[in-house]
Amino acid sequence: MQMDEKKPSVPKLRFPGFTDPWEQRKFGDLYRKNNERNKQGLGQESTLSISTMTYKEEGNGAANDSLRNYKVLRKGDIAFEGHKNKEFAFGRFVLNDAGTGVMSPRFTCLRPTGEQNQAFWKHYIHHEPTMRPILVRSTKLGTMMNELVVDDFLDQTILVPQISEQGQIGRFFSKIDSLITLHQRKLEHLREMKRGLLQKMFPKDGESAPELRFPGFTDPWEQRKLGDCGTTYSGLSGKSSSDFGHGFARYIPYTNVFENPVVDPERLELIEIDTKQQLVQTGDTLFTTSSETPEDVGMSSVWLSDQKDVYLNSFCFGYRQNGSFDALYLAYMLRSSLFRSKMKVLAQGISRFNISRKRVMETPVPLPQIAEQKAIGDFFSRLDSLITLHQRKLEHLQEMKKGLLQQMFV
Incomplete structure (x- = not known):
């Protein structure tokens, strides 16, 4: 590819051999x-x-007769999809590359008048920086959805490359999309595998061994209440909004505990040192106390870092075990379907659900030998x-595509 910064009617980044300016064309x-x-x-x-x-997969529940009024x-x-969101404030176009189908008549549909490269237009017609000023001039604002004014839209202009350059760009982004899809499938496969293993590698209620074990482990698992293996402590207390966002100490926010079986030490927030508060120690387990x-x-989430002067947010409580558990085993056992189903039963509330620290500590959990843990x-x-x-690979590809869309479209 080569850079071209001289002409405003060409993109910054082009494939070799293409030098002609893009032609300004009416959508009509x-x-x-x-x-x-x-x-x-x-x-x-x-x-x-x-x-x-x-x-x-299941249609929309309409009878075939009522589908006769649908658009082909x-x-x-x-x-045109008029739903507004952060990315597409004025709505967006979506190109049909699936094949012949039907769609509700409430959506505005357009058909190309001549030869186009579908892979190119799939991305170009969906590119918000290009389409935003065009849609600003050709949509009616609504409360929930915008309406496309077709005559106004067809009167707008857009810069278009020759069909051969469309093909190069379209094939390039199709390859990136295929690579992104591949990584998305790999990622979902790994997540599904983890979900399945979290069910099979911990024993069901009433059983003394899991369905799936590593070779060499045959001893039955014990049951032990969490409270018999450690003590609890509270998160931050007596704080106001002015106490946060500055200082030489850190605290672990609620979302870090909620989202991760092991606390991410890079996702901490600033707070002043307060000797009256309980510090989090390496190996502590942290529990959220409420949810929607x-x-x-x-x-729950386990803190494995050795950072000093770290506190816990006020919407969680800490659990300091006595060495009965391997920290990583505890992190994943507490995320297993077995334990999560027990927490759901303990939830109390209507619009907001809470959990009692005492009841959590009374919950029995499986305890194998430390080597198996x-x-x-x-x-x-x-x-x-x-x-x-x-x-991270997926995010890198998505960011790369986003950057290239900016460079390869006018």
């Missing part, structure tokens, strides 16, 4: 309004989702590292 020369109706009676299996342009979308057609749903109450903890820790690696 490129698209026309599509009012084709479903007279042939395509069924629910042909219903397209506006958000993803994929076929809906063919490959290359675009549909019973399924999410009592989430270490094997389980290390295994899930390595699995989490692999998940994080794939997550």
Whole structure:
């Protein structure tokens, strides 16, 4: 690729061999309004989702007769989605690359008037920096959704490259999309595998051994109440908003505990040192005390860092065990479906759900020999590292694509 910063009618980044300026074209020369109706009676299996342009698995519950008023979308057609969000404040277009299908008549659909490269237009018509000023001039603002004024839109202009350059750009972004999809599937596969193993590597209620064990371990597991293996302490207390955001100490925020089986030591917030508060120590387990749903109450995370002067937020409590547990084993056992189902039962509330520290400490948990604990903890820790690696690769690809879209479109 080569850089071209001289001409405003070309992108900053182009493939070699392309030097002609992009041509300014009216949308009315490129698209026309599509009012084709479903007279042939395509069924629910042909219903397209506006958000993803994929076929809906179960349709929308409408009878086939009522689908006859639906609009027919063919490959290359675009549909306008007026829902507003942070990324698309004025709505967005989505190109149909799935195949012939039907869509609710409330959506505005357009059909290309001539040859276009679909892969190029899929990204260009969806590129918010390019489309935003165009949509500002051709949409009516609504409370929940914007409405496209078709005549105003078709009168707008956009810079368009030759069909050969469209093809190069389209194929390039299609390859990036395939790579992103591959990493998304790998990531979801690893997450699904972890969810399954968290069910199989800890014993069900009433059983003394899990369904799946590492070779060499045959001893039955014990049951022990958490309260018999440690003590608890409170998070920060007596603080106001002015106490946060400055100081030489740190505290662990609620979201860090909620989201991670092992606390992320990079996600701490500033606070002043206060000798009256309880400090968090290496190996402590932290529990959330409230949530918006019973399924999410009592989430836990283990603090493995040796940082000093670290406190716990006021919406959590700490648990300091006596050495009965390997720290990593405890981190993942407390995230297993076995333990999470027990926390859900303990949740109390209506609009906001809370959990009693005392009841948590009365909860029995499985306790194998320390060697088996270490094997389980290390295994899930390595699995989490692999998940994080794939997550970072995926984020890198997504950021790279975002940057290239800015460089390769005008």
